[in-house]
Amino acid sequence: MAQKTVLVVYAHQSSASFNSAVRDVTVQELTQQGYRVIVSDLYTMNFKASATQDDIIGDLKNPELFKYGEETMHAWKEGRLSDDIVAEQCKVMEAELVIFQFPMYWFSVPAIMKGWMDRVLTQGFAFSLKNMYDKGVFKDKKAMLTFSTAATQKMFQPDGINGDINITLWPLQNGTLHFCGFQVLAPQIFWSPAHCPPGVRTAMLQGWQSRLKGLLAEKPLTFAPSELFDLSFQGGFSLWPKVKAEWESQSYGITTGHHLGKLLPPDNQTKAPPADDNQDKAS
Ligand SMILES: Cc1cc2nc3c(=O)[nH]c(=O)nc-3n(C[C@H](O)[C@H](O)[C@H](O)COP(=O)(O)OP(=O)(O)OC[C@H]3O[C@@H](n4cnc5c(N)ncnc54)[C@H](O)[C@@H]3O)c2cc1C
Structure with a gap:
């Protein structure tokens, strides 16, 4: 090898x-x-x-x-x-x-x-x-x-x-x-x-x-997967409205940067999430 x-x-x-x-x-x-x-x-x-x-x-x-x-x-x-x-x-x-x-x-x-x-x-x-x-x-x-x-x-x-x-x-x-x-x-x-x-x-x-x-x-840190975003100039490379609506009910934002005005997900940039974490749907 x-x-x-x-x-x-x-x-x-x-x-x-x-x-x-x-x-x-x-x-x-x-x-x-x-x-x-x-x-x-x-x-x-x-x-x-x-x-x-x-x-x-x-x-x-x-x-x-x-x-x-x-x-x-x-x-x-x-x-x-x-x-x-x-x-x-x-x-x-x-x-x-x-x-x-x-x-x-x-x-x-x-x-x-x-x-x-x-x-x-x-x-x-x-x-x-x-x-x-x-x-x-x-x-x-x-x-x-x-x-x-x-x-x-x-x-x-x-x-x-x-x-x-x-x-x-x-x-x-x-x-x-x-x-x-x-x-x-x-x-x-x-x-x-x-x-x-x-x-x-x-x-x-x-x-x-x-x-x-x-x-x-080691498992890497969590970031927002690109499929959550409308990657077109018309869409402004912004979260799909459906995704935004889904996150409305969450207590925490998606990542440190994509906080959506909510609490920052704890340790998002300092610790990898445990395997069964909710954040796991992010990349
Ligand atoms: C321009 C500038 C901007 C800065 N901005 C920030 C900032 O924004 N935030 C912040 O927190 N800090 C900031 N700092 C401080 C800087 O981050 C620290 O001074 C630096 O991180 C210390 O690391 P060092 O390797 O230089 O330590 P050193 O001073 O080189 O080492 C610390 C100690 O470890 C000892 N040592 C060396 N080898 C070993 C060994 N093998 N085993 C045990 N001990 C050992 C050394 O002898 C020394 O006593 C800034 C500094 C500068 C110059």
Whole structure:
């Protein structure tokens, strides 16, 4: 059987950091399980974060009005994307699972990782209007976020100062990963490693190592399946009226984003639902 590949897209500047230790655990554990693990160490690679016309080899289709999305789509089709983008796209193609490992910056990923997303997940390669969400290009692949924070878990509760972590994670997990089709595994969050005793940090790393043992078999998070939506311009890509009416009687919204003015489904972006959960009718 062919060896399976995991890609770790990694963003931390220091090899002495907690994030570096997490990455090492990932590589060691998955390698031991027989996976081929590729690490894209973005700072070491000096990965270019800005989406510019340098990413396209040859003439632009419309030099008067540069449109990054359209130009990179044409360049992808014609094999004219810059080498660093193509190299990352090849790694994604090979991977069964893509892990994004980073310290949280401003409720999101560091700029260098956002640049990887902007530049590597180009139209055509990673998505199209026909191929998005559960019909997405990468629907047979998995992806997940593993990240550290300065904040404690309590600060990211619905009544904590930062608000609900499920809302924080929605743009990255739904808007980027699931939009490209990935089945998104529950995030691995290392709460405040810089402000806890060494023993707690060791326990966090051990917890991650034991999760890695069954990671590839985990059930993904729940997102709204595209069949719930009228995917036409006339229909506005909105929920079918019938579906909306059906959800009227539910106490909870469909997902964190599709809350329909109701209570947010608990832990929608942080935990996979149990097998018999009502949410299970979502993808
Ligand atoms: C621009 C910016 C924006 C930010 N925005 C946010 C935000 O929105 N929300 C938020 O919560 N935080 C935010 N932060 C904080 C940031 O997320 C944290 O500082 C970061 O997550 C801490 O992770 P680290 O790997 O850098 O920790 P480190 O500081 O590198 O490590 C923490 C501790 O772990 C120790 N350690 C290293 N290796 C091991 C090991 N093998 N075993 C045990 N211990 C080890 C280190 O020695 C250190 O004592 C932001 C920071 C910046 C710079």
